[in-house]
Structure formats: C-alpha cells, structure tokens
Amino acid sequence: MPISEDTFFLDTRFKGTLQSQIQQMVAEGILSGQFKPGDRLPSSRRLAAHLGVARITVTLAYTELLADDYLRSEGRSGYFVSENAPQPSHFPAPPPSTDSVDWTRTLTGRDPVAALHRKPAQWRDYRYPFIYGQADHRLFDHKNWRACALRALGTRELDALTNDYDDRDDDQLVEYIARHILPRRGIQAGPEEVLITLGAQNGLWLAAQVLLTQRRTAAIEAPCYPGLRDILHQTRCQLEPVTVDAQGLPPEGLPETTDVAFVTPSHQCPTNATMPLHRRKELLKAANEQDFLIVEDDYEFELSFLGAPHPALKSLDTEGRVIYAGSFSKSLFPGLRLGFLVGAKPFIAEARALRATVLRHPPGLMQRTTAHFLRLGHYAAQIRRMRRAYAARRETMLTALKTHGLMVEGQGDFGGSSVWMRAPEGIDSAALAKRLAPRSVLIEPGHGFFADTAPCPFYRLAYSSIPSELIPKGIEILAQTIAEMQSA
Amino acid sequence: MPISEDTFFLDTRFKGTLQSQIQQMVAEGILSGQFKPGDRLPSSRRLAAHLGVARITVTLAYTELLADDYLRSEGRSGYFVSENAPQPSHFPAPPPSTDSVDWTRTLTGRDPVAALHRKPAQWRDYRYPFIYGQADHRLFDHKNWRACALRALGTRELDALTNDYDDRDDDQLVEYIARHILPRRGIQAGPEEVLITLGAQNGLWLAAQVLLTQRRTAAIEAPCYPGLRDILHQTRCQLEPVTVDAQGLPPEGLPETTDVAFVTPSHQCPTNATMPLHRRKELLKAANEQDFLIVEDDYEFELSFLGAPHPALKSLDTEGRVIYAGSFSKSLFPGLRLGFLVGAKPFIAEARALRATVLRHPPGLMQRTTAHFLRLGHYAAQIRRMRRAYAARRETMLTALKTHGLMVEGQGDFGGSSVWMRAPEGIDSAALAKRLAPRSVLIEPGHGFFADTAPCPFYRLAYSSIPSELIPKGIEILAQTIAEMQSA
Known part of the structure; x- marks a missing residue:
C-alpha cells in the first residue's frame, strides 16, 4: 500500500x-x-x-x-x-490497573527527602539566576570537551566506552587524579587509595554507608549541605549538629560520642568560612585522641582565587583518619556526575565493593573523556578562566550589595562561588524567594541548610551562573523587594 | 631559562x-x-x-x-x-602516614562481596571468550552511536549535557521508553511510572532498598544472579531461596512470609528457563492473595529471537504488584550504565528520592545519546542484527556441544545469549575454568549463582562476545579439557 x-x-x-x-x-x-x-x-x-x-x-x-x-x-x-524491518509487537493492551497495594505500609520510607531544597529545573529562564552549582556555559570550554569526548568515542577506545568495568575505574583518570589533582591539595595517595564516585553526593553517601550504622553517631556542621542530612538520615545513625562560627566547626563542640565528623574545612557550606590551620590541627588531634574519623568535603577545591589555597585537612592527616571527597561538578559541570574519594586502603576497598553493589561503576565514557580533558591541560586552563571570571563577579556583587546596604553574613576569604546573606529582621527568605521569582530573580532560601523548618532569614547568592553585567540589576531588584517587604 | x-x-x-x-x-x-x-x-x-x-x-x-x-x-x-600559565602548588610533602585506625572494627561490613564472581578485566585477551554480559564490537553500531553522542554534545543540547538534573531524568529518554520500549513488552506506563537507573544492578538495588528491611523477607530464585544476593544481603532482610525447575520459579514454593519475590520469568538467570503463562498467572494470584510484591528482572528482554517474545509478567499485573527492571546493558553495552524501573507511582517517587540521595541522576550525556539512538531507529536495527547473529552462534554452539557430547542443562526456548551447562560427575567448574584459562578459553563457573561455595558442576557458556567461527574450536578445547580431567 x-x-x-x-x-x-x-x-x-x-x-x-x-x-x-x-x-x-x-x-x-x-x-x-x-x-x-x-x-x-x-x-x-x-x-x-x-x-x-x-x-x-x-x-x-x-x-x-x-x-x-x-x-x-x-x-x-x-x-x-523492508520485509526485514523491525516489527512492532502485538500484545493486547493490558487491562486497567486497580492498584491494591497499601503503599504507605509497603514502602520502607528510609529516605524522606524534603522537596524544599530541590533545584528549579527551569533556572535558565530567569534573567538573574543567583543559583548555586549549575554550569556557566560562557566559562565552559565546550569545544575542547567535545574534542575529548570524540576521542573517547573513537575506535581505539571502544573498550573504555563499552566494557563492564565491574568494580574497577578508568586507570587513566585515577592516575591523573593521584598524580596531579591531589598534590595540588597537598595530598599524596596511590591508586588503591582513590575511588571514582558518581559525584560528591555519591562519595559522601558511600562514606556514610561504610562508616555509620544506627548505633553510631555522626557530627555535622550546623548549618550544612542539605544533601548530607538526607544521606545520614538514610543510615539511621545518631545526628549531632555542631553550630559553626566564623572559623567553621569548633572542634571543642564535638560530642564525645562522635564516631564520624562531616566537615567542610576549606569553605564551610553554606557560610563560606575557612577553618584556620590551628583549628585544623586541633580537629585532627581530637580525632586521634577520641578515636573518631573525619569526612572532609572539599567540594569547591578548585575555586580558591583570593590568595594561595589552604592545603586540605587530609594533607595534615598522619593517621589515616581523614576521608577526602572531591568533585568535578563545580570545576567542570554537575551533569558529568564524577567525583572521587581518597582514604585508607581498607576503607576504599569497602567503599568500592559497596559501589559495585549499588551501581557497578560510573560510565566509562564520562571517565575517559574527563581523563583526556585533564591530561591535555584543558582542565587547568578552564579553572584559571573560571577563577578570573568569579573574582570579577564577586567584586561586582560585593560592591552592589554594599551600595544597597544588604547584609553579608559570610563571604569567605578564599573565593568560592557564592555569598551567604542575611535578610533584615522579620523577613523569611522563602517568602523573599517567592516574591523575587516573578521578577526573574532566583535566590536560594536558607531553610534547607538547617535541620528545622522554621522561618529563616538566611539565603545564598551564587555568582557562578550569572555574568558580571547582570549582577548589579539583579541585586537592585533584590534590595527593592526586601524594602517592599519591610514597608508592607 | x-x-x-x-x-x-x-x-x-x-x-x-x-x-x-x-x-x-x-x-x-x-x-x-x-x-x-x-x-x-x-x-x-x-x-x-x-x-x-x-x-x-x-x-x-x-x-x-x-x-x-x-x-x-x-x-x-x-x-x-606564559606568566598566566596554571601554577603548580607548593605544599610540603605530607609526613609518612602511620594508620592508627582499627579498620576491622570501624567498617560497617554491610557489603561483603564475594570476589568469586568478579569478571576478568582482560577478557579480550582470550581467544575463546565465552564470557557473559560484555559488548561485542562486531555487532555494535559504533558509527551511529558516535553520531548520536556528537549530537548530544552539540551546542544546542548543552543544557542536557551540563545541567544538574537533581532528581529528574531526561524527558526524551523517558518518553521513548514509555511509548516504544515498554509496549513491546506489553507494558503501558506513564512518565511518572518510569525511573531511569544506572543499569539493572542499580534498579534492583533501589527496589530492594525501598521495599525491604531487616524485618522483611525476600524470596529469590535458586540459583540466581549473584549481584542480587549482594544487594539483598545489604538490606539485611530474611532471604528465602526457592529452587527453580525447567519452568522457572514454582509459585507454590514461595514461603508464606514472602514480602517481595525477585524473579526472572522471561529467562531465568542462569538456567534460561522461561516461565509459561499459566505459572505467571499463578504467581500473580499468589501475590494478590498473600499480599506480596514482585520484582521482575527482564535483563535480556531484547534477545528473544526464537519465536515471538512472551509479554512481560508486568503486562499481566492489574494490581500494581509488579516492579519491572529493564536494562540497555545487553542490547547496547554495559559501560553505558543505563536501565529503568517501571512501577506504581508511589514506588517510583520513593525510588526517585532515594536515587537522588545516593547519586542524584545518571549523567545527562549518556541519557540523551541513548534517546537519540533510540529515536532515530538505530537501536531497533541493532537489536535485529544482534538477534540474527546470536541465532547463528547459538546453533553453531549447540551443534558443537552435541558433537562433543557435552551436557546442556538449560538452553532456553526464547533465545538469549548463553547456555547453562553441567560438567560430568566429580568435576568442579571452578577447577575446569582454571584449566581452560591458559588455553585461552574463558567460561563462567556456576558457584556465584548459588548461596553456598561447595564444588559446583554447573557453568555458563555465553555466545554474546565470541564470533561463530571460533565457537567450534573453543568447545573442542573445552571437551578435551573435561576429558583430561576425567581421566586424571
């Protein structure tokens, strides 16, 4: 026919x-x-x-x-x-489903994630996106990334693309991380002390699973990264929040029952505080004396552009007590889903076995493409470009915030990609965010970083996805909106 | 200088x-x-x-x-x-580490994975690799895969590549699966009933975590996929193995305490048995009457080349009791790490939240590339090529096995990619595999599929990674080696 x-x-x-x-x-x-x-x-x-x-x-x-x-x-x-064309199936349509399962009872409910801190999918539709943790296409070296991906897609690398790695990683990526990335953080580690993860989230999750049970206690910073609270919730461990100050987590605040402390010493999330050297040493001393472990989340490790970066806490660790989590989400892009854990061999072996059970391994193509991008020097060049751009944006932002008299709660002395803000008395940042959205301004309300859901004056303003020239206008609208809310 | x-x-x-x-x-x-x-x-x-x-x-x-x-x-x-070149760091080398942590006590040991069933990394060095679950480059449409990846790497799709999807999936991939893949298995599902996973392993893991606790009971097939046993071990649930027969799992063998039954009805792993329709209906009836759920692992769903495929168990499910796990590992390649879960909305919502906590989402590039490959028809064409090749290889293999009088325990009446074998009395398949390796023949000993580690006569011979012309010689060496072991 x-x-x-x-x-x-x-x-x-x-x-x-x-x-x-x-x-x-x-x-x-x-x-x-x-x-x-x-x-x-x-x-x-x-x-x-x-x-x-x-x-x-x-x-x-x-x-x-x-x-x-x-x-x-x-x-x-x-x-x-063609007579050889793929054929459609001819199954009868299934009868309408009448779900008879009591799902409330059936689901284990191990993981009640607050919808509160989900990121908006359509953030690019906002003209002033002060959103944290998304890639800026203006700074991403797309051309060379694509070239590296093309190579990893080539005939000579077909094994790296298609193979089931089982519990293994891409050798080239691990080698580059161990030889070039970690030394820049003062860390020396062999390939057996490194595990590739599906981003920092996956790294923190693996560490928590391997180290915690419902009979153990995790100390966390307050406020802290919301994803971490979800992760620890899932282990059903005891949670001890320790309020941070301008130097990050105070070691004397850690309860004696601590089994694992989760910290962000180089740049506290979300306050941007950097832990000074003396406190780092105190923290390690406490860990040794009280026999607890430390998970160091160094999620923004490439973004120290104000002066020389501090070496990682892990670089001071002589007893194998620190587990280090890094990620390429901020320096490359979050959709990559690649990060790494560094720790003692027995820990890495266990985390590797767990990763194999949960997901086997991160896709070979992503690992190999990243290895090429790193090895050919594009990565270091890109970070340098990002640092320059972020430094300029940060200055523009701080100037604009000052002009409008907005309160900066934590700006970090290392650089980074965001400023931690405090709204005036009586203003809830969730309500503020809701008012800003129709004006095309996107901010991150602070609620998710705290354990309770009380009204919260804090919010995060990131400059990682907004160009300098749009920052002053965005801040102006922010200031106007706050003023309106105050006079209302 | x-x-x-x-x-x-x-x-x-x-x-x-x-x-x-x-x-x-x-x-x-x-x-x-x-x-x-x-x-x-x-x-x-x-x-x-x-x-x-x-x-x-x-x-x-x-x-x-x-x-x-x-x-x-x-x-x-x-x-x-250049004076602007990226700078090396100048941290002092860390002092030598003297690990003071008692790792045996510290690690939670939730996941003791038997090294027994790890796949050999260097399998391509074997001339006769009867290995299961690796891609055959001769059958893989590399050219079009690369073209689809190039498109997904293009400027117009930069968001799909770089974005943090949070707990979301690639719309295009989900839509194609719901509209075209699932109907071929007789399944109707909307986008909210589908979750993209990091392969079938990840899908089974998510389902187990969401449905099981240490107070619940999982029924599994005996023998069964070793990765599943690791997954269930991690939940600490009660495990009830049910011995399969030539028609797969007998529903009357399921204990009354069953909360979740994990089954491979279309092609039992590893025996290749296909569950007939009457037994499928019995199984669903039992699930409804005894109020348990079923996780259907349809891992080889594209490889039914001997006659029309059976519709999935899920297609008969009118009460929302079946959770369906599919994967592209066999039809595309395992390094892709993409699969999907299909189930009732409350289940999918919970699995999605858990996935977000564990790893956020599978990388955008892998999802979008697959969506293009599917949409443009390359996928259906590739499956057809694979089916033809597998049919020919299977015939060659069965002929060779018959010629040498080797015992076939389960060959499956649907097709697939392997034959389940039994060695003569007194021969342990692990010892057999060890003898075959230096002769460049790779077989998979059966131990991993059973709960105990007793000597095991069974082994799996796959034809998914070996071309037809090498099969007869490989089987000949296998037969010779068995004969030597018998006469020794």
Missing part, C-alpha cells in the same frame, strides 16, 4: 535536523505498526514538496533508513518498507 | 596522536613546576627533529597550548611558558 505524504507533518518543536526528523517519523511509523512491510514510501520529490524541504534532505533520510534496513529501494519504483 | 629539547621523550605506549602527546608533555611540565613562567620552549624545528616528528605536529601542539594560555609567543623569538 502506498503511504501518502499527507501522513507526515513537521513538528516545529523538534530539536534536531530536518533530516533526522524525517528519519524518525518513518522509523516510528514502522515500529508502531502504522506502516507495514511492502508499503511504498512517498517519492522523495513529493515528500519534499509536501514538507517544504529540500529534496536532498528526504533522500538522505531515506538512505539512512536503507542502511538500517527499515527500507529497501527498488530502483526507479522507489522506496518500500 | 631555555628548556632543552632533550627533556622530551615520546612514549610508544601513549594512546593518542603525537600532537596530543607533545601537548601533554608541555602541560605536565608546567603543572609539575618543572617548567617555570618565562622559560623558553625549544623551537618547533629543533623539537620536531629531536622527536623525529613533522614540524607541523609540534607547531599545532604549541598553538593549542597558546590558546589555553600555557604558552605565549614572541614573534621570531619563539614560545615561552
């Missing part, structure tokens, strides 16, 4: 070339059973005229479909749905 | 172009502090002569390094290390 060209419509929302859209329409028609083997396709001339595209576009689409055996060509008679 | 060309050596083991090797040597020299800002590089002519490469190769490497600001050029005076 001839298939009429009227069957085909171009969808203007389709993302991709015209050729691929045509190709997809034909393939879907065959896979859905709409077009049957032997059916004749409209001639390329007719279909092109009908869709208003160049004839070559249709011809190229048909040629691709020929190669994949969806179509066959019969010389001048044209193109037909 | 001028840098002598003698500093540079080509490494013949280097994987990549000469240009990228030169680029990397210079970048590493700068990042390690060996080359300092202001140092003059050897001229492209001298370095090219020294390394025995074309001068243009050196010039292109230098040009790349210029663009990344590692070098600056001073007209005719040549290339110098």
Whole structure:
C-alpha cells in the first residue's frame, strides 16, 4: 500500500535536523505498526514538496533508513518498507490497573527527602539566576570537551566506552587524579587509595554507608549541605549538629560520642568560612585522641582565587583518619556526575565493593573523556578562566550589595562561588524567594541548610551562573523587594 | 631559562596522536613546576627533529597550548611558558602516614562481596571468550552511536549535557521508553511510572532498598544472579531461596512470609528457563492473595529471537504488584550504565528520592545519546542484527556441544545469549575454568549463582562476545579439557 505524504507533518518543536526528523517519523511509523512491510514510501520529490524541504534532505533520510534496513529501494519504483524491518509487537493492551497495594505500609520510607531544597529545573529562564552549582556555559570550554569526548568515542577506545568495568575505574583518570589533582591539595595517595564516585553526593553517601550504622553517631556542621542530612538520615545513625562560627566547626563542640565528623574545612557550606590551620590541627588531634574519623568535603577545591589555597585537612592527616571527597561538578559541570574519594586502603576497598553493589561503576565514557580533558591541560586552563571570571563577579556583587546596604553574613576569604546573606529582621527568605521569582530573580532560601523548618532569614547568592553585567540589576531588584517587604 | 629539547621523550605506549602527546608533555611540565613562567620552549624545528616528528605536529601542539594560555609567543623569538600559565602548588610533602585506625572494627561490613564472581578485566585477551554480559564490537553500531553522542554534545543540547538534573531524568529518554520500549513488552506506563537507573544492578538495588528491611523477607530464585544476593544481603532482610525447575520459579514454593519475590520469568538467570503463562498467572494470584510484591528482572528482554517474545509478567499485573527492571546493558553495552524501573507511582517517587540521595541522576550525556539512538531507529536495527547473529552462534554452539557430547542443562526456548551447562560427575567448574584459562578459553563457573561455595558442576557458556567461527574450536578445547580431567 502506498503511504501518502499527507501522513507526515513537521513538528516545529523538534530539536534536531530536518533530516533526522524525517528519519524518525518513518522509523516510528514502522515500529508502531502504522506502516507495514511492502508499503511504498512517498517519492522523495513529493515528500519534499509536501514538507517544504529540500529534496536532498528526504533522500538522505531515506538512505539512512536503507542502511538500517527499515527500507529497501527498488530502483526507479522507489522506496518500500523492508520485509526485514523491525516489527512492532502485538500484545493486547493490558487491562486497567486497580492498584491494591497499601503503599504507605509497603514502602520502607528510609529516605524522606524534603522537596524544599530541590533545584528549579527551569533556572535558565530567569534573567538573574543567583543559583548555586549549575554550569556557566560562557566559562565552559565546550569545544575542547567535545574534542575529548570524540576521542573517547573513537575506535581505539571502544573498550573504555563499552566494557563492564565491574568494580574497577578508568586507570587513566585515577592516575591523573593521584598524580596531579591531589598534590595540588597537598595530598599524596596511590591508586588503591582513590575511588571514582558518581559525584560528591555519591562519595559522601558511600562514606556514610561504610562508616555509620544506627548505633553510631555522626557530627555535622550546623548549618550544612542539605544533601548530607538526607544521606545520614538514610543510615539511621545518631545526628549531632555542631553550630559553626566564623572559623567553621569548633572542634571543642564535638560530642564525645562522635564516631564520624562531616566537615567542610576549606569553605564551610553554606557560610563560606575557612577553618584556620590551628583549628585544623586541633580537629585532627581530637580525632586521634577520641578515636573518631573525619569526612572532609572539599567540594569547591578548585575555586580558591583570593590568595594561595589552604592545603586540605587530609594533607595534615598522619593517621589515616581523614576521608577526602572531591568533585568535578563545580570545576567542570554537575551533569558529568564524577567525583572521587581518597582514604585508607581498607576503607576504599569497602567503599568500592559497596559501589559495585549499588551501581557497578560510573560510565566509562564520562571517565575517559574527563581523563583526556585533564591530561591535555584543558582542565587547568578552564579553572584559571573560571577563577578570573568569579573574582570579577564577586567584586561586582560585593560592591552592589554594599551600595544597597544588604547584609553579608559570610563571604569567605578564599573565593568560592557564592555569598551567604542575611535578610533584615522579620523577613523569611522563602517568602523573599517567592516574591523575587516573578521578577526573574532566583535566590536560594536558607531553610534547607538547617535541620528545622522554621522561618529563616538566611539565603545564598551564587555568582557562578550569572555574568558580571547582570549582577548589579539583579541585586537592585533584590534590595527593592526586601524594602517592599519591610514597608508592607 | 631555555628548556632543552632533550627533556622530551615520546612514549610508544601513549594512546593518542603525537600532537596530543607533545601537548601533554608541555602541560605536565608546567603543572609539575618543572617548567617555570618565562622559560623558553625549544623551537618547533629543533623539537620536531629531536622527536623525529613533522614540524607541523609540534607547531599545532604549541598553538593549542597558546590558546589555553600555557604558552605565549614572541614573534621570531619563539614560545615561552606564559606568566598566566596554571601554577603548580607548593605544599610540603605530607609526613609518612602511620594508620592508627582499627579498620576491622570501624567498617560497617554491610557489603561483603564475594570476589568469586568478579569478571576478568582482560577478557579480550582470550581467544575463546565465552564470557557473559560484555559488548561485542562486531555487532555494535559504533558509527551511529558516535553520531548520536556528537549530537548530544552539540551546542544546542548543552543544557542536557551540563545541567544538574537533581532528581529528574531526561524527558526524551523517558518518553521513548514509555511509548516504544515498554509496549513491546506489553507494558503501558506513564512518565511518572518510569525511573531511569544506572543499569539493572542499580534498579534492583533501589527496589530492594525501598521495599525491604531487616524485618522483611525476600524470596529469590535458586540459583540466581549473584549481584542480587549482594544487594539483598545489604538490606539485611530474611532471604528465602526457592529452587527453580525447567519452568522457572514454582509459585507454590514461595514461603508464606514472602514480602517481595525477585524473579526472572522471561529467562531465568542462569538456567534460561522461561516461565509459561499459566505459572505467571499463578504467581500473580499468589501475590494478590498473600499480599506480596514482585520484582521482575527482564535483563535480556531484547534477545528473544526464537519465536515471538512472551509479554512481560508486568503486562499481566492489574494490581500494581509488579516492579519491572529493564536494562540497555545487553542490547547496547554495559559501560553505558543505563536501565529503568517501571512501577506504581508511589514506588517510583520513593525510588526517585532515594536515587537522588545516593547519586542524584545518571549523567545527562549518556541519557540523551541513548534517546537519540533510540529515536532515530538505530537501536531497533541493532537489536535485529544482534538477534540474527546470536541465532547463528547459538546453533553453531549447540551443534558443537552435541558433537562433543557435552551436557546442556538449560538452553532456553526464547533465545538469549548463553547456555547453562553441567560438567560430568566429580568435576568442579571452578577447577575446569582454571584449566581452560591458559588455553585461552574463558567460561563462567556456576558457584556465584548459588548461596553456598561447595564444588559446583554447573557453568555458563555465553555466545554474546565470541564470533561463530571460533565457537567450534573453543568447545573442542573445552571437551578435551573435561576429558583430561576425567581421566586424571
């Protein structure tokens, strides 16, 4: 049966070339059973005229479909749905489902995650996105990333792409991290002391699972990274929040029952405080004396642009008590989902076995592409560009905040990518964020960083995804909105 | 200071172009502090002569390094290390570590994984790899995969690549799975009933975590997929193995205490048995009457090439009791790390929250590339090619096994990618595998599929990674080795 060209419509929302859209329409028609083997396709001339595209576009689409055996060509008679084309299934539609499961009782409810701190998906629609932890395309070296990915997709590296690594990692990536990334944080580690993770979140999760049970106690900073609280909640351990000050976590505040302390010494999340050397030494001393372990989350380790970076806490650790979690989410992009854990061999071996059970390994393509990007020096160059841009944005932001008299609670003396803010008395930052959204300003309310859900004056303003030139106007709207809320 | 060309050596083991090797040597020299800002590089002519490469190769490497600001050029005076080049860190080497942690006591030991069932990394070095679950590059449509990846790496899809998806998935991938993949298994599901996972392993792990506690009971098939036993071990639930027969798991064998039954109805792992329709209905009836849930692992769902595929158990489920786990590891490649869960909305919501806590989301690039590969019809075409090849290999293998009188324990009547074998009385398959390795034959001993570690006559022979023409010789060596062991 001839298939009429009227069957085909171009969808203007389709993302991709015209050729691929045509190709997809034909393939879907065959896979859905709409077009049957032997059916004749409209001639390329007719279909092109009908869709208003160049004839070559249709011809190229048909040629691709020929190669994949969806179509066959019969010389001048044209193109037909191939007898060898993939066949649609012919299962009867299942009867309507009447769910009889009591899900409230059935689900273990181990992981009640507050919807409060989910990031908005459509953040790019905001003109003034002071959003934290998303990549800025202006600073990302897309061209070289793509070139490195292309290499990792090449015939010579097909094993790295396709293989089941089981519990192993990409050798090249581990080697580069051990030889070049860790020494820049003052850390020396061999390949058996490094595990690649699916981002810092996954690293912290693995560490928590390996070290905690419901009979153990974790000390956390207050406020702290919300994702960490979810992770620890899941282990059902005892939680002891320790309020941080301008120098980060005070070691004397740690309860004696502490089994594992989760800290962000180089740049406290979210207050940006940097823990000074004397306190770091006190913390390690306490760990040795009271026999607890420390998980160091060094999530912004590449973003120290104000003066020389502090070495990591891990670099001072002589007893194997510190587990170090790093991530490429801030220095490359979060969608990469790659980070690493550094720790003593028995710990890494256990975390590796657990990772294998949970997800086997991070995809080979992501690991190998990153290894190329690192090895060829693009990574170091990109970080340098980011640091320069962030330094400029930070200055613009601090100036604008000062101009409008907004209260900075913690700006960090190392750099970073955000400023921790405090709204005036009586203003809840969630309400502030809600008012700002229709004005195209995106801020992060502080509630998620605290254990309770009380009204919270704090909020985070990041400059990692907004260009300098838009910052003053964004801050101006912020200041106006606060003023309106005060006078209301 | 001028840098002598003698500093540079080509490494013949280097994987990549000469240009990228030169680029990397210079970048590493700068990042390690060996080359300092202001140092003059050897001229492209001298370095090219020294390394025995074309001068243009050196010039292109230098040009790349210029663009990344590692070098600056001073007209005719040549290339110098840039003053803006990334700087090496100058932390003192940490003191030698004297690990004082009692790791045996400290680690929670939730996940003791038997090294027994780890896959050999160097399997491609074997001439006769009857290995299961690795991709065959001869059947993989690498060209189109690469084209789809290139598109997903394009400027128009930069958001899909770089964004933090938080707990969300790639819309295009979910839509294609719901509209085209699931209907081929007789399953109807909306986007809120689908969750993308990091492969089937991750899907089973999420399901187990969401549904089981140490007070609940999981029924598993005996023998069963070893990774599943690790997963359930980690939940600390009660485990009830139910011995399978030639029709898979007998529903009447399930204990009354069952809360969740993990089954592989379409193709039992590892025996290849297919559960007939009447038994599937009995199983669902038992689940409804005894109020338990079923996790259906349909790991080889694309490989039914002997007659029409059975619809999935999930397609018969009218009460929302079945959770379906699929994977692209067998139909695309395992290094992809992508699979999916299908289940009732409350279940999927909880699994999604847990996934976000554990790893946030599978990398955007892998999801989007797969979506393109599926949409453009390459996937269906590749599966068809694989089915044809597997059908031919299977016939060759069964013929060879018959010729040598080897005992087939389960060959499956649906197709698949392996045959479940039994060695003669008194022969342990682990000992057999050990003898075969130096003869370049790789088989999978059966121990890992059973709960105990007793000597085991069973082994798995897969034909998914070995071409037809090598199968007869591989089977011949296998038969010879068995004969030697019998006469010894």
